[in-house]
Amino acid sequence: MFKINPDNFKKASFWTIILVYLVIVAGGVVRCTSSGMGCPDWPKCFGKWIPPTQISELPANYVEIYSKGGHLSVEFNVIKTWTEYINRLIGVAIGFAIFLTLIYSISYLKSKKSIFWLSFISFILVGFQGWLGSKVVSSNLLPFMVSIHMIVALIIVCLLLYSFSLTNILKIKVDRNLKFIFLITAFATLIQILLGTQVRQNIDVIAKSMNYENRNLWIENLGNIFVSHRLFAYIIVFLNVFLIYKCHKIGLNFIRNSLTVIIALEITSGLILTYFNFPSLFQPVHLVLGTMSFGTLFYYYTTFEEN
Template identity: 40%
Template sequence: MNHQAILRFRRLGILTIIAVYLVILAGGIVRASGAGMGCPDWPTCFGQWIPPTDEAQLPADYHEIYARRGYENTQFNPVKTWTEYGNRLVGATTGLLVLLTAWASRIFLRMDKTIFYLSLGNVFLIGFQGWLGSAVVASNLKPFMITFHMLMALAIVALVVYTIARSQRDALGRLDVGGLPDKFKTVLIAVMAMTLLQVMMGTQVREAVDFIAHEHSYIDRKYWRDDFPVIFYVHRSFSSIILLTNLWLVWKLHRSAARQNLLYRTGLAIVSVIGIAILAGITLDRLGFPAVAQPVHLLMANVIFGLQFFLYIGLGYAGRTPLMFGENGEIKPDSPTLTG
């Protein structure tokens, strides 16, 4: 078995997960800065593959050109243009990493074809996500399209996390979780559902904030809170329930798993990230909605779900007999069947 090739696949997969999270962060920065229409066309930006740095580099009638395309009041702003362009570059890099991960996954065709097909499926998902990004621009940033675009990013993360975890099922199978209560996994599923609900409420809050920000011309941030909808206060209060339920999970892991146990450390990471997300939320609520806090809050919410999903997958593999492979990568006859 080519251990170097498997290690290369796992490293590429981890880089892909990081890149997807960077795309989410970049998207949050774009929304917080109001740079979503910094590039009014796609895949080019103001008709160029490398956007201009000065309005003088554009045609004199560019306002009329984009008005005829359905984008009225298009005004070139170099900061917003390059912010959106940076977001696209991160997205393109992520697409390249997904392709490389799929190529590297061919090593599993002899061992676990599902890993190869999942990696290949992610290529199509990332392609759809790229098309969806163009549709978001074409829709002139309709809130529903933005939210769907973000949820697709979550789906891509979940698929990559599952694929990488499956490739490490031998190591995960050695983890001892026998001391966990029977209801632990049920509670974890409920916690994941609550996290998704919290993310969906957060998208509604962000849609309302986008509208408020537009009404205030993206200035006077300290007054935005006066117009927040009721869903904001529900979203804020619900974070306490999520924190407490995740603390329960970590407490059970603390009592039953060794400190070096990967799943225990994942639980600690979940609670830490929740703490950062709550601090970012308090900053938004109490300090006049600073632009830097909004993308951090969004990123942490997505990282929380990714970690919870890995914990769920890890629990499914923990305690199983590791697979045994021959020199050419074939599964030995006395290995357990590939399930899950």
């Protein structure tokens, strides 16, 4: 029997946030290795809870069986199958972690009701996200569905970060305008992430049409959405530099350093993708840094108290 105490809530919600970020990385790896169809069914994988490691474990007519779900390219590839399966396992771990978070949040029902309700909504959303995941697979990874899946993940991150920050007794006192600019920058970053997912959708179409070869030509074929993503990056950089400067001036060195590192790495990974033939490793890197940038800005915003 576990004890319901506030410290347990902090631990559980912290680990849920880490797992949500891990699943974003895993999702990115699944996409850049084209492993999404590594498991053609859901929630089982090739009809099993623990997927096969060899083709001999599958029925001879497995292509026929699993093509019935409308999937055009059913083919067993052990690496792809297990990449997708690990992604799903992290999803299951999130299910357990958010359940514990909800249970532990009961300890705040009297003192800070909002913590319980935020945890409750996160819990429901995680369930919804699991259901959406099944729809993403059955839609054959329809780009629009993939983007919605991403937005829901970010909403969950925000709810968890917010409830986590509500447990902080000590708040950082800052000027009202500075707090507001943190919010604006987080919002602008969210827009940039959404533009990025559109770029990504185009990339997926182009890559497929080129048989996943000639990576150096993918960028050239991107349309206006990429131009917008690149231009919007200037606004994001400007806002971040402004915040970094302000934090430097008032001695918030940790915040200054974390913002600097994340934005510098995010821009560098975007530039590497664009000018160095689109190395696949940098796809999940760029994605996860973008979402980290958003999460960090949002978290700092919630921990600030107006002077």
